[in-house]
Amino acid sequence: MIKVTIDGIEIEVEDGTTIMNAARKVGGKIVPPAMCYYSTLKGSGGKCRACLVKVAQGSAKDPRPMPKLVASCSTAAQDGMVVQNITSQEVLDVRRGIVEMLLVNHPLDCPVCDQAGECELQNFAFDHGLQRTRSEFPRREFDIIDIGPHIKLHMTRCILCYRCTMVADQLTDQRVHGVLWRGEKSEISTYIQKAIENDFSGNMIDVCPVGALTDRHFRFRNRVWFLAPFDAHRHCTKCSGKAVVWLRGEEIYRVTGRKDEYGEVKDFICNECRWDHFSKTDWIIEGPRKFEGWSVINANKYDKETVELPEHLYSKLDNKKWETFEGVT
Amino acid sequence: MEALTTRRKVLEQKRMTLLERIYLPAIASGMGITLRHFFKKKATINFPEQQRPVPRVYRGLHILNRDEQGRERCTACGLCAVACPAEAITMEAAERKPGEENLYREEKYAAKYEINMLRCIFCGFCEDACPKDAIYLETTFAPANYNRNNFIYTKDMLLLGAKREEIKPPLTQ
Structure with missing residues (x-):
């Protein structure tokens, strides 16, 4: 066991735990945001740079600070490490820059996009980004294509997190899509529009942090x-x-996996559950879903235990808590 | 208990004097007030023949705007409906088909768009929320009707250039 200090909070974690997972053990506002890291997918992380943190003290043996900000999702914590996340202005400034970089090629078609409201990039930009764009260059353009009978690919919205390729590698027997080309030109594709028909391929939609892969049935x-x-x-x-x-009245509009407070699905569901059972009688309904993170989906709904507003929205209040009624969802 | 305001008055119940008990002076003074109002300026006007002017920023009936090429701006994003405190707005989206580019601005459009003018409180939040500058509040308002269903304005009544009954009051300078 090793001891790590994150934003002044000390916690004991197993050897080899990443800074991100140590912070998630503490929970709350000190957890770095993640766009590409996905705890249930091996090898994910390190691509989006949203989770950069400052290491003020490398370890107890070598207390020098790390020269640059490090990606918390892929850096292992050391004994005696001191990490600064939201307490460091440098980290917050860099995060604003990361939002800007992620949005350089993003079309910002949120009014049209089906992911709006549960989009990690939208939340990330809302919490850390600027109100306006400074980029004047043309954005990347791609055609919207159907990959298989269930999934639609909007390559313009993709932030190249590689989560969907990892789902295909780790959950399905055969991966038929991947990232073509390199650098600025790279794109997710099936090359010759080969259909994705594997039983667990629908999880690509759930893991996609943006609206690049969307459900054709829910479109x-x-x-x-x-x-x-x-x-x-x-x-x-x-x-x-x-x-x-996801119900409206008696009708099931769509079925998704259960996302936790970090937007991650622990139990992946198969395509049969996702697309073949739209009748309410097919399902045993346990109860309303508890909201775990703050988003527009739980706006106007009350859940005392879990709903907390982002810092800049309630900073003017004294008690720093959202007064809500209990039990109504 | 501490008083909540400084304007509290203790109610006194005194026995009425003879003059108060016969009521006639009170009736006379009341009739005097009534009589005085005959010669004052009327507070009401003869609507609809006469109409009061409204300011230019008056929030009246909604209109769904079109862009310079006459295409519908609304993409059915639902932000007006979620911003609406009266829950007066409902919509259904549809996908634009190839060849309809001259009708709709974006790949998604509102196939159905309804505002219940009886629920609407004309706060203008929908106008504020709209990311596409599609919905605006005009300076006109809905005429009275005998049927509640007629206050549900459908998309063909809301679109710019649609024919609908509306009362257009004069604008203040």
């Missing part, structure tokens, strides 16, 4: 914040069957 049908998410399960031979059904 433009409703905005996510008008739907009521419910925890539900069904008996499934292929997967755990634990999912979230």
Whole structure:
């Protein structure tokens, strides 16, 4: 066991834990944001640079600070390490720059995009970004293509986090899509529009932090914040069957995996659960989904235990807590 | 208990004097007030023949704007509906098909767009929320009607250039 100090909070973690996971053990506002790191996918992380933190003291043996900011998702914590996240102005400034870089090629078509409301890039930019863009160069343009009968690919929105390729590598038997070309030209593609038809391929939609991979069945049908998410399960031979059904009235609009407070799915669901069961009788509904992070989906809904506003929205209040009613979701 | 305001008055219930008990002087003074109002300027006007002018920033009936090429600006993003405190707005989105580029500005458009003018409180939050400058509040308002259903304004009544009954009051300078 090693001792790490993150933003003044000391915590004991296992050897080899990354700074990100140590911070998640503490929880709350000191957890660095992540766009590409996904705890259930091996080898993810280190690409988006959203989680950069400052290491003020390398370890107890070698107390020199690290010369540059490090990616917390892929840097192992050392015994006696002192990490600064939200307490360092340098980190916050760099994060604002990262938002700007991620948005250089992003089309910002949130009014059209189906991911809006549950988009990690949207939340990240809302918390850390500028109000306006400084880039005057043309953005990358791609055609919208169908990859398979279920998934639509908007390459313009992609931030190249590589999560979807890892899902294909680690969950399915055969990967038929990948990242073509290099550098600025790189794009996710199936090369000759080969259909993605594997049983677990639908999870690519869930892991995508932006709206690059979207559900063709749910496309433009409703905005996510008008739907009521419910925890539900069904008996499934292929997967755990634990999912979230998104209802409006009696109709199921879509089925997704259960995302935790960091937007990560622990139990991936199969395509049969996701796309073949849109009747309410197919599912055993456990109850309303508890909101774990702050987003537009839980705006106007009350959940005392878990809902907390971002810092800049409640900084003017004295008690720094959102006064809410309990139990109503 | 501490008084909440400084304007509190203790109610006194005294026995009425003879003059107060016969009521006639009070009736006379009341009739005097009524009589005085005959010669004052009227507070009401004869609507709809006469109409009060409204300011240019008056928030009246909504209109769905079009762009310079006459295409619909609304993409059915739902931000007006989520901003609406009265929950008066409902919509359904649809995907633009090839060949419809002259009708709709973006790849998604509102197939159905309804505002319930009985629910609407004309606060203008929808106008503020709209990222596409699609919805605006005009200086006109809805005429009275006998049927509640007629106050649900559909998209063909809201679009710029649509024919609808509306009362156009004069604008103040």
